[in-house]
Amino acid sequence: xxxxxxxxxxxxxxxxxxxxxxxxxxxxxxxxxxxxxxxxxxxxxxxxxxxxxxxxxxxxxxxxxxxxxxxxxxxxxxxxxxxxxxxxxxxxxxxxxxxxxxxxxxxxxxxxxxxxxxxxxxxxxxxxxxxxxxxxxxxxxxxxxxxxxxxxxxxxxxxxxxxxxxxxxxxxxxxxxxxxxxxxxxxxxxxxxxxxxxxxxxxxxxxxxxxxxxxxxxxxxxxxxxxxxxxxxxxxxxxxxxxxxxxxxxxxxxxxxxxxxxxxxxxxxxxxxxxxxxxxxxxxxxxxxxxxxxxxxxxxxxxxxxxxxxxxxxxxxxxxxxxxxxxxxxxxxxxxxxxxxxxxxxxxxxxxxxxxxxxxxxxxxxxxxxxxxxxxxxxxxxxxxxxxxxxxxxxxxxxxxxxxxxxxxxxxxxxxxxxxxxxxxxxxxxxxxxxxxxxxxxxxxxxxxxxxxxxxxxxxxxxxxxxxxxxxxxxxxxxxxxxxxxxxxxxxxxxxxxxxxxxxxxxxxxxxxxxxxxxxxxxxxxxxxxxxxxxxxxxxxxxxxxxxxxxxxxxxxxxxxxxxxxxxxxxxxxxxxxxxxxxxxxxxxxxxxxxxxxxxxxxxxxxxxxxxxxxxxxxxxxxxxxxxxxxxxxxxxxxxxxxxxxxxxxxxxxxxxxxxxxxxxxxxxxxxxxxxxxxxxxxxxxxxxxxxxx
Numbered sequence: 001x002x003x004x005x006x007x008x009x010x011x012x013x014x015x016x017x018x019x020x021x022x023x024x025x026x027x028x029x030x031x032x033x034x035x036x037x038x039x040x041x042x043x044x045x046x047x048x049x050x051x052x053x054x055x056x057x058x059x060x061x062x063x064x065x066x067x068x069x070x071x072x073x074x075x076x077x078x079x080x081x082x083x084x085x086x087x088x089x090x091x092x093x094x095x096x097x098x099x100x101x102x103x104x105x106x107x108x109x110x111x112x113x114x115x116x117x118x119x120x121x122x123x124x125x126x127x128x129x130x131x132x133x134x135x136x137x138x139x140x141x142x143x144x145x146x147x148x149x150x151x152x153x154x155x156x157x158x159x160x161x162x163x164x165x166x167x168x169x170x171x172x173x174x175x176x177x178x179x180x181x182x183x184x185x186x187x188x189x190x191x192x193x194x195x196x197x198x199x200x201x202x203x204x205x206x207x208x209x210x211x212x213x214x215x216x217x218x219x220x221x222x223x224x225x226x227x228x229x230x231x232x233x234x235x236x237x238x239x240x241x242x243x244x245x246x247x248x249x250x251x252x253x254x255x256x257x258x259x260x261x262x263x264x265x266x267x268x269x270x271x272x273x274x275x276x277x278x279x280x281x282x283x284x285x286x287x288x289x290x291x292x293x294x295x296x297x298x299x300x301x302x303x304x305x306x307x308x309x310x311x312x313x314x315x316x317x318x319x320x321x322x323x324x325x326x327x328x329x330x331x332x333x334x335x336x337x338x339x340x341x342x343x344x345x346x347x348x349x350x351x352x353x354x355x356x357x358x359x360x361x362x363x364x365x366x367x368x369x370x371x372x373x374x375x376x377x378x379x380x381x382x383x384x385x386x387x388x389x390x391x392x393x394x395x396x397x398x399x400x401x402x403x404x405x406x407x408x409x410x411x412x413x414x415x416x417x418x419x420x421x422x423x424x425x426x427x428x429x430x431x432x433x434x435x436x437x438x439x440x441x442x443x444x445x446x447x448x449x450x451x452x453x454x455x456x457x458x459x460x461x462x463x464x465x466x467x468x469x470x471x472x473x474x475x476x477x478x479x480x481x482x483x484x485x486x487x488x489x490x491x492x493x494x495x496x497x498x499x500x501x502x503x504x505x506x507x508x509x510x511x512x513x514x515x516x517x518x519x520x521x522x523x524x525x526x527x528x529x530x531x532x533x534x535x536x537x538x539x540x541x542x543x544x545x546x547x548x549x550x551x552x553x554x555x556x557x558x559x560x561x562x563x564x565x566x567x568x569x570x571x572x573x574x575x576x577x578x579x580x581x582x583x584x585x586x587x588x589x590x591x592x593x594x595x596x597x598x599x600x601x602x603x604x605x606x607x608x609x610x611x612x613x614x615x616x617x618x619x620x621x622x623x624x625x626x627x628x629x630x631x632x633x634x635x636x637x638x639x640x641x642x643x644x645x646x647x648x649x650x651x652x653x654x655x656x657x658x659x660x661x662x663x664x665x666x667x668x669x670x671x672x673x674x675x676x677x678x679x680x681x682x683x684x685x686x687x688x689x690x691x692x693x694x
């Protein structure tokens with residue numbers, strides 16, 4: 001697929017047209033469908049036990065739900081014994097189809113903490129089409145006070161019911177939790193299309209296929225078989241014949257065991273040898289040879305490099321971060337930025353990645369506050385932000401559907417906004433309830449303050465050179481070795497194109513100037529950021545960092561009065577009664593240069609070998625729909641993270657996760673259509689399809 005974007009003078013997208021070939025569409029790709037949060041599962045209550053209203057299925061035993069879950073899933077997969085003997089060189093991965101109330105998840109975490117070997121990690125994938133409301137989850141699990149600490153920690157970070165993968169890290173538990181909201185069959189087929197085996201144990205949750213067919217069909221069982229490691233196990237409440245036959249057909253050895261309580265039988269089993277599925281699309285976005293590096297070099301200590309380094313360190317990998325100047329300089333040097341997204345009435349890759357990144361970033365920064373790595377009021381301000389929006393078809397649609405995600409965003413009238421911020425806006429808009437403003441320097445400092453990260457500043461401009469033995473060597477301008485490692489990430493904004501082998505990336509420079517506005521009686525009590533064409537956050541140490549200008553192709557570093565005037569005008573348009581008097585001595589601010597790709601999405605992933613790529617996939621020039629099942633030729637061990645534009649605070653955390661998952665070969669944090677949308681190789685693939693190889 002490809003994208004056409006049209007922009008107004010301020011750099012705001014006002015037209016997005018996406019062209020996709022249905023044959024190339026991944027199983028989980030909602031592009032051009034109507035955007036809406038997922039409706040929650042309707043629940044009735046029977047003596048305090050939740051019952052699915054539509055199917056009548058009881059979520060867990062009325063006798064003892066914890067004992068039942070332990071018997072069926074923990075014991076059915078022999079997890080305690082397997083955890084005790086688990087080798088710590090890779091995560092133990094569990095996938096649950098039908099997350100329900102989260103009882104199995106909470107119980108598994110509790111048992112994992114008892115039996116976890118030192119240094120071991122657990123990766124838990126939960127699939128659910130109708131996420132249960134947090135209040136219903138709390139009520140359902142209140143029977144078991146022994147699980148309360150885990151339930152509370154999960155609910156504090158429970159994601160909104162938005163289609164896609166929602167990743168949550170719990171380092172204190174050695175846990176990565178990926179919650180895939182949407183049809184489980186679509187999600188599993190999407191993951192299976194990556195051609196890797198990740199899963200050690202499957203939970204097939206309670207269901208009655210005769211009453212609620214749900215995702216239970218042969219394609220799901222085949223995807224399970226493709227995703228399973230050799231000797232992966234499964235366990236289920238059910239003993240339904242259709243399920244047993246489907247699993248057998250997919251290659252699982254299936255056994256019956258005594259059911260729990262009054263239930264006669266349940267199923268369990270294993271698969272001895274995974275069965276890969278045919279590739280659904282050309283794998284130009286995949287890393288055919290994941291690494292297990294003992295050390296990684298990261299060039300750049302801005303938001304991109306800091307998040308990449310933190311993602312590696314959180315997985316136990318030492319990192320050397322090399323910065324040409326000072327940490328959080330250049331584009332990461334503004335006093336304040338806002339975690340930001342923008343909804344549309346339709347799904348498309350730009351909106352969907354922005355939304356997924358926003359959800360991940362706001363949770364991630366909240367976790368840094370909880371761990372005291374960021375200080376509220378100095379480094380971060382919570383409460384979300386307001387996006388002013390004129391009444392149109394998009395706002396009408398969002399007004400109708402946002403009540404399905406009441407903790408995510410709400411449509412407010414101009415009167416309601418005025419009551420919230422104490423200033424009259426030009427129109428109504430949307431209150432995004434997550435996140436808020438941040439100080440980018442504080443974020444980088446918090447991320448790089450890790451025992452596995454070594455930061456070296458004032459290194460000057462460096463380049464990476466491949467060396468014998470599969471190493472990358474960072475060299476200064478005199479050719480001297482500064483550091484070497486088996487893998488390297490280039491996170492140097494526009495200077496990525498100075499790296500040999502990455503010159504072809506279509507990156508653009510966009511000048512942006514912010515204005516430092518001294519607070520006033522009008523603004524002292526501003527509780528949250530207000531965004532329109534520009535943004536105005538609450539004061540940090542008496543200063544509002546207001547912005548920003550938008551100058552494509554402008555590499556100037558001089559401070560300009562005209563751009564300060566432009567920033568002031570944007571805020572006075574957004575808040576007509578705001579009095580912004582020019583300070584004595586004139587306005588002051590900060591100049592930075594954003595880096596954007598030509599489709600305004602991040603660039604995150606392994607770096608292709610362009611010449612070999614063009615040769616390998618040359619047939620795409622003549623047949624755009626052809627699936628070429630050939631591994632993507634890469635520059636081994638080299639990755640790139642750039643093009644975060646004006647949304648680095650929001651885009652960097654998830655972009656870094658996608659990149660590190662690719663590098664290490666771990667389960668992805670996004671559906672494949674979004675992985676492809678930000679892959680560096682997308683530009684080479686599009687050029688081939690245009691008949692104009694790079």
